[in-house]
Amino acid sequence: MIIACPDCGLVQCLPSPPRRGRLECRRCGGVLERRSGRSLDAAFACAIATLLLLFPANLLPLVRVRGPAGIEAFTYLGSGCALIWDQGWPLAATVLGLQGILLPFLRFGLLVAALGALRLGEQPPWIGRAFRYAEYLDLWAMPDVLLIGGIIGYGRIAVFVPTHIQDGGLCLVAAAVLAMLTRATLDRRAVWRRIALPAERVAADRLACIACDMVMPGDARHCARCGASLHRRKPFSLMRTNALALTAFLLLPVANYFPASLLWEVGDLHPRTIFANIRILFQQGYAPVGLLIFCTSIALPLLKIGGVGWFSLSVMRRSRRALHMKTRFYRILETASRWSNLDPFSVMIFAPILQFGPLAHVVLGGGGPAFLAVLVISTLAIRMFDPRLMWDCAGNGGPGAVGSWRDLAGKSSG
Template identity: 35%
Template sequence: MSLRQVYQRPAAELIGCADCGLVQLLPPVPPDAIAECVRCKRPFAAPARGSIDTALALTVTALLLLLPAALLPLMRLTSFGVQRRDWLPSGTEALWNDGYDSLSVVVFLFSIALPFVYLGLMVCVLGGIRFGIDARLGKLFRWTAALRPWVMIEVYLVGCCVAYTRLESVGTVNVGAGGWCLLAATLAAVLASLKLDEQSVWDALPPHQSLSAPKLPISCETCELMIDAAREHSACARCGARIRRRKPDAIRRTLALVIAGYLLYLPANLLPVLSIERFGRDQPSTILGGVHELITAGLWPLAIIVFTASVVVPLIKLFGLSLMLVMTRLRSRRWLVGRTRMYRFIDRIGRWSNIDVFMISILAALLQFGTLTSLRPQPGAMAFAAVVVITMLASRSFDARVMWDAPGSAA
């Protein structure tokens, strides 16, 4: 069943752009075409993109594969005549035992708990649309969409790959059944999200349009339903979110979080994130030290991935958001389209910085051979995870529409 059968868009539809706030009339879009905002070039969902059946089947597959991925060993490391196994929850346990409780909770949430909750909710929403059950699906999908940036199963998988290559210098590493299931679950989840975009799911949920034609239309920031401005602060008829013209205190909240991000970026990169004890000698290593180790081992592609994700991405986020805050304060009209695109990019890439945090949790679980070779996480890892979470919160709390309002150019 394609979305065209679930919901047929009317000939022309009033749409409020989530990135620049411009309310515009969207003409009928031919199949396989994607309309974009006339002002900021944000792509809107195509009329009949995606298939509920395929997305539902892939999401159910991902959820079913995640169970063995959590219960079976991800990898085995044989070194010094001893074999150690790593399960999905082992990293959380290792961090907890080393006294890094909050880091352990962060890894548990992003790698195990939230992927299960997200996929479970997604199955309920897609199943509900497929079988015509309407009860509270809008509210359920609002929670699902809010969880999406914090579900880091694919980031965890890359963390596993980096850990795998680093462990190869210590002993023989084998991928376990859980590792293959995790790979398959991730592929299924990514394919499901490629098959069906978020806006198409909103389009399939009623009401498709505001019940009465809005005189002064504003759009719900979650599901983009057009509602009359007089109903601001009431609950959205589709997703239940509180209707607001703009995110409250967007500038002040983002500014506070960006400053906190800068303050934590220094200890995150200067303090060691892990230390390896070999034959009684401690070798602390920073984020950049880890990149250097990958280069000396000749693993250039991995070194580039880790350097980009851990060093460059947090800096792009902090500098990018700073630039947006300053230019909004100066009421500048310059590069509005470019800045909006940059905001979209920053909001999407934030989660990838967590590769190193996941890698440390896996190494902390596997590299435990007593005085021969043992790995302990170090305080830098805490600061680093805090930078990732705080910069993600900063980009989430920013509202790109405020940039367009500032020069007084909002339509």
């Protein structure tokens, strides 16, 4: 099987996989395939269970609270989106609804369809496209991030208001855990191996698919395996990346200056910015939670914007320095970028249960939607950047290399 490394672009032949170990790129050291702890059958089972559990998680109440004067309230997964929409922020409500409700259904539905076809030994013409879309949605479908955000919100609310987890909340916990297990047990390269095209399709003039990394004839317009449009590099990568990074940077002051939420308590207004919420967590003895919110809501967006700027500047200056370090940093940012949504999801789940009319209620401030825009735009900037551009400055590095399998101790195993 001949592919091009998605991080550095080196064309290389993948040897037959052993039962365990990992396959690293000869040039940049990126993990191309990992067999230890991975199983398509386990991933398929976890994906089916996740998809089934998403239905009761969305239809049943998540939590029940008993507020002032014995007022009892229930909240559903979509209640936060409806509340944010009613308060005049339809775009923010739509983004949170897509990431927390709709896209998980779509991702796991496509994943179940693709893995189910492979499990039955079928090769329908849509299987490559289905798995490609499922992999793309992995960045945006966030039941696991939603769960952690809900736990944080639960910890912040339960000390003031009696809060009880309902059946929908238990289903959400199970679905999120199984979603994490699906990501942990699924090796995308093993799936692509099962639906790979014959080797004779590869020609001397080679062009690698950006989506599935398979090398195709240079005159091909679309990948015959996953259906993606073929480009030697992501189209207009630097222009799009720089525009998105600059937009996210300009929105940062807005997101941190204006209050993210406003708490009305018996007629008194308490506006709170993101920094104010973090400070309150430290003051109330929730330092670990405050540190987690600071890392995901403040430090990570800054790292994404600064990292993308560093990568783009490196390409524009045609720098060959620290390529391995920059590539590893890019992988870290790409993997961690989705966890910036912890705080918005916390608000989405627990804002509806704090609506007690004139006694107390929460209103979303202008800083919240601006902060959500920073998270989405900075994540798009990471996705639009093509790390292979950094390696283009160092030459092609010897196409046609053959990878070697290593076990977990770093010894050659094939």
